Amino acid sequence: MDPELSVVVPMYDEEAVLPMFFERMHPLLDSLGLPYELLVVDDGSRDSTAALLLEAAKDWPQLRVIRLLRNSGHQAAQSAGFRSARGQYVVTIDADLQDPPETIAEFLHVMRERDLDVVYGVRSDRSSDSWPKRTTARLYYRLMCRLVGKQIPFDAGDFRMVSRRVVDAVNALPEDGRVFRLVIPWLGFPSAEVTYIRAERAAGSTKYNLTKMTRLAFDSVTAFSAAPLRLATWLGLLGGLMSALFVVGALVIKLTGRGVPGWTSTVLAVSVIGAIQLLCLGLLGEYVARLFQSSQRRPQFLVGYDSLEDQKRAEPVATR
Missing domain, CATH: 3.90.550.10 (Spore Coat Polysaccharide Biosynthesis Protein SpsA; Chain A)
Incomplete structure (x- = not known):
């Protein structure tokens, strides 16, 4: 049954x-x-x-x-x-x-x-x-x-x-x-x-x-959810805005002659933009990995043994 x-x-x-x-x-x-x-x-x-x-x-x-x-x-x-x-x-x-x-x-x-x-x-x-x-x-x-x-x-x-x-x-x-x-x-x-x-x-x-x-x-x-992809887009826009602000700040300092070109602004700009880019690449990589796994069409699991098969093979013997 x-x-x-x-x-x-x-x-x-x-x-x-x-x-x-x-x-x-x-x-x-x-x-x-x-x-x-x-x-x-x-x-x-x-x-x-x-x-x-x-x-x-x-x-x-x-x-x-x-x-x-x-x-x-x-x-x-x-x-x-x-x-x-x-x-x-x-x-x-x-x-x-x-x-x-x-x-x-x-x-x-x-x-x-x-x-x-x-x-x-x-x-x-x-x-x-x-x-x-x-x-x-x-x-x-x-x-x-x-x-x-x-x-x-x-x-x-x-x-x-x-x-x-x-x-x-x-x-x-x-x-x-x-x-x-x-x-x-x-x-x-x-x-x-x-x-x-x-x-x-x-x-x-x-x-x-x-x-x-x-x-x-x-x-x-x-x-x-595709929300992480949208997050990557927004982070990209934020990175672009921050880059623009750094450029404006650098131009103001240069035109006013109030500062010697230093490494602080450069380090900050590179660090912030680099971090955002790496985060976005990581988020995109998660989706690319899922697409790659799906394209391989490998089985998620392989059954090596099922005791039900043993029971089915034993049934004809038991009814003799």
């Missing part, structure tokens, strides 16, 4: 948290009373995550393990889960248990009762996160709301439930490197929000360091 619910879980080096994750997720999904699959996407883990998943799948038929050939990133692992999920309802959740799995039951109730296509999990309390993470997250969502639009749910990460219509719409998008927390609200399907308190990571260490968060912010901005 095809599952009605698919729970997509990207994982990368999560061996420390897996026992606690299974302990909470298994009874919860069994209690929902509908066919389901727990679709774990192993994003090229270097520890024993894959081995523990395959061992658990022996006694848990609904546990489906997909292994990517290499570490492709959190959003790419979600894309792999979306392309492989079979359920009419699809939930995405991380394995660190900061987002409580028990909220899935509330997601399902709200979606069915109100006939929605998306239910977002919104963090009402992030006191478990460090101050730098809370601050950068707040800045990120404010920036996204300003650039992309007010439809972006504030403080909603990748914990959500979507319908099959949304999954098919996302999979049909031609773009690579999609950011799910922006793409799904942008589609405009009927949605609601469910608030929850974000807990501390159950075990292990976070895989989303400052570098990855910065990369996510750049991908979010360049994928959904």
Whole structure:
């Protein structure tokens, strides 16, 4: 029987948290009373995550393990889960248990009762996160709301439930490197929000360091807005205006004979104009890089193993 619910879980080096994750997720999904699959996407883990998943799948038929050939990133692992999920309802959740799995039951109730296509999990309390993470997250969502639009749910990460219509719409998008927390609200399907308190990571260490968060912010901005290009234009105009002022100042000093040609004005002019030019080139480079990656048409991820294929091959043997 095809599952009605698919729970997509990207994982990368999560061996420390897996026992606690299974302990909470298994009874919860069994209690929902509908066919389901727990679709774990192993994003090229270097520890024993894959081995523990395959061992658990022996006694848990609904546990489906997909292994990517290499570490492709959190959003790419979600894309792999979306392309492989079979359920009419699809939930995405991380394995660190900061987002409580028990909220899935509330997601399902709200979606069915109100006939929605998306239910977002919104963090009402992030006191478990460090101050730098809370601050950068707040800045990120404010920036996204300003650039992309007010439809972006504030403080909603990748914990959500979507319908099959949304999954098919996302999979049909031609773009690579999609950011799910922006793409799904942008589609405009009927949605609601469910608030929850974000807990501390159950075990292990976070895989989303400052570098990855910065990369996510750049991908979010360049994928959904041309505002940085317009900023480059305005900075260019500002640089031209400042250059004109420097020229006027230099002419006044020369004509009045009140100063000896010095290096201060030259250094200031070169520094300001040079900084603006480098910033503009950097912004343009981000867009050129995205165009270059799109022109290569390389797959965002490659699936190396899917335990569902093993189950299909074993079915004829079991029915003999």
